[in-house]
Amino acid sequence: MERMRLRIFTEPQQGASYETLLRVATAAEDLGYDAFFRSDHFLRMGDADGLPGPTDAWTTLAGLARETSRIRLGTLMTAATFRYPGPLAVSVAQVDQMSGGRVEFGFGAGWYAEEHAAYGIPFPDSSRERFERYAEQLDIITGLWATPVGEGFSYDGSHYRLSESPALPKPEQRPRPPVLVGGTGPRRTPRLAAAHADEYNVPFSPVAETSAAFERTRSAVADSGRSEPMVYSAAQVLCCGRNDAEVSRRAEAIGRDVAELKANGLAGTPDEVTDRIGRFAEAGAQRMYLQVLDLSDLDHLELVATEVAPQLG
Template identity: 55%
Template sequence: MDFRIFTEPELGAGYSELLRVARLAEETGFEGFFRSDHVLAMDGSEGLPGPTDAWTTLSALGRETTRIRLGTLVTAATFRLPGMLAITVAQADEMCGGRIELGLGAGWFAAEHAAYGIPFPSVHERFDRFTEQLEILSGLWATPPGARFSYAGTHYTLTDCPALPRPVQQPGPPVIIGGYGPRRTPALAARFAAEFNLTFASIDTAVEQFERVDAACRSAGREPANLPRSIGQTLALGRTDAEIAERALPAAAPENMRTNALAGSPAQVVDAIGRWRERTGIDRLYLQILDLADLGHIELFAAEVMPQLAAEGTPG
């Protein structure tokens, strides 16, 4: 099991803050640094100093880190044309020496699309576009050197594409797919995903969705055990009740984020992660850190939670 830091820069974080957190994550033993790909805060705040582009950020971080995996949870398929997304992700992969992962979803936050003039079609069309993007990305990255890739879909057409640049990782950077959809999401994960992720879910909800993913894998002729599962939860860790309360989500936060957060003392958080591991068999945990200035929060998890899990037989 590995642990990754997950950030929400649209709430207010510039590149310097993100770089500090990414470097600390690397120094303290985390396996990855991930960020959302949103351009508008969801809590109604201004999110100063303003949004940062996910792939510009990750490309830069790739030059200033050496070990940790870097990626998005998640890029919206509505944000970028698939051919250009393939170029962007492949270049970021080259810039970091092959450490990029692409979380990709259909897109859901209507307000940010309206704010920045991004078309926001129906949910059915968004999933159709999402499917075509997955087909195009996997097709481009699997195209051998010297060959050309063409694709004719309902929403995207590519003609004699040289499929360049090639990413360092072959057949391409790992693609993360997640979400709660009962049919199309598990089916797409079974076809395209290197990892299936759920964020802010309860254990019972995760178990049900993982069972759907297992069934979709079997239908697609894929062994379910070959598709790693991961969970993302907000962290509110502290040595004292006051410290825990200070790091807790506000009452206005979505209920699923608050009720499923990993909150409490180091011992309590270790127990909570153990329950997740026992019930769901997760391979990976993304820890959402909201206050990126609170570096002690990350240091506390690394110092007092990771070693306990390692001592119990779960590599941290």
């Protein structure tokens, strides 16, 4: 069985400067984690103060591209509602070049209406329209990257039209950076993943629901006739401690209950967290995104790197 890859996943809209994210990303690189990912949001959620304010996902990753050397960098998930597809393809390709080919492009439809209102971003009321726009953007972005140098790219969709784009620049990775599609939608999401994604991600779902979502996507991949393999991954909140007191302290720091975290996340001692990750591996997960909510607690990352990761093979 392929070794489970552990990736750090951050939520900077809850409160983090670029310097904070840089410390976490460099610590993750030094500790041997496979990747550093961040959300793409502009407004805090829940009771967090969100200070000093939001940071832009691709501006952050551009900076990290030049200040790290090995770790892979990506988003869970860039929102299709935030940017036009052509300029987004340019930005991601450029950051991929800046990183030497370490970018992974997680892309979703967008869902958080309040952040759109807060920053003047149009938000279609219809989930159907949001998904249609998202699907067209995936067509366009992957189409731009795949167009041979010297040829043009045109697209005539219901929501977006491109005419003889030079389809430049190209990303460092060829034919493109890995594309991640996620969610638990029963029909449209598996089909879209089968058509466009290199990785399918299930966020914050129990093992049984994650396994069922993987199976739906496996079926969509088989039905599509594609020959390229799909990577399957899951995201879960992390709260690991050497003992019960340390677990409780970390849970309190992020405003969560230990029992709830043990039921719905990766919580407990290193052995307990290892066992929980193993259940996701048995369901087919090849990568686990560890949602780290206290970005000041770098010892948390070190504990998992030294006492959980070695048990995963």
